[in-house]
Amino acid sequence: MxxxxxxxxxxxxxxxxxxxxxxxxxxxxxxxxxxxxxxxxFQTVQLETNSDFYQFISLCDISPVIPGLVQSLKIFSRRTAVPHLPPLPNVTSLHIGGHLHDEWQTNFPLTTCLTLEELVFPTAQSFRSWICAYPCLTSLSVMSVVIYQLTSVGPYALAQGPPLEFLSIAYVSESLYGVFLGSTSKAISRFALHGIRRIRHTTMFPYDAAGIHEILAVTRETLRELDMKALGTCSTKS
Missing domain, CATH: 1.20.1280 (Monooxygenase)
Structure with a gap:
């Protein structure tokens, strides 16, 4: 050859x-x-079972160049304990589902696109702290995400958040809207909404309509594209 x-x-x-x-x-x-x-x-890696984790870790041990090749990573785990991944410094697209592990906040410093799916956060502050762990983030999608307690007390109460340009929200708890809006009377408490240019939203419950209405009100100066879908109807774009 x-x-x-x-x-x-x-x-x-x-x-x-x-x-x-x-x-x-x-x-x-x-x-x-x-x-x-x-x-x-190895540009795109998907890990779901413990076997997936161990096989990938073993391949990284055999060939140390592999961690640097991974650019897109999807992790979906229902377990509270999973094998530790090696640092993957070039991951820019990260999809996490099922369960959260703290090390995933530090292993992917260059992430620009983050998807969170079927996850539970105990408080608004824990959600904000997780998002703030990705300073380069410009795209965030949240699907079936629940936040138990909406509280503005804590070190991230006034955090501006990463420079998001795209935000997608679908099938979330009512409290998630409050995480982004903060105190509606105080613009300084809003989170990650200061540069939004595109929004995709799915309406399922009455509170979804109210929540997205408030988000649209505070992003009207920067928003350029809106994709709205109500379950059982066709999506509309503007």
Whole structure:
């Protein structure tokens, strides 16, 4: 394979980006094929079972370059204890579902896109502190997220939050709207709404309509795109 120019090899392997089996086969063709195939195989990683975690950790131990290849990571865990992941410094897209673990706040410093799904936060402050752990965050999606206690007391009561440009809200508890709005009479208490340009929202309960109405009121100066959907109806864009 040494006579094939590297750019041709890259082009060949790039054409297989959606064919995982072929990419795995490329690992055994040659060193040149191996490097490009590995790059594509580990750009996106999904971990759900303990077996997934242990297998991925083992691969990272065998090949120390793998942690640096991961750019998109989806973790969905129902367990309160999971194996510790190695630092993944280049993850920019992070999807967390099922259960939270504190180390996931520190392992992904470059995250710009965060999705939180089927999660419970004890207080508004715990939610704000989690979001503030990602200073580069520009996109946030929350789905089926519950916050038990809405309280403005704590170190994050006046936190401005990361510079979000996109916010998606669906199937959340009523208190989540209060997390972003803070005290509606005090603009300084609003969280992560100061630069919003796009909002996607799903209305399921009456409080959803009231909550998004208040968010739209405080983001009207920066908002450029709105995607609204009510269950059982077609979505509307403006």
């Amino acid at each position: 040494s006579e094939i120019p590297p750019e041709i090899i890259e082009h060949i392997v790039d054409e297989l980006v959606d064919d995982r089996e072929s990419l795995v086969a490329c690992l055994s063709v040659s060193r040149a094929f191996h490097s490009r195939a590995r790059y594509h195989l």
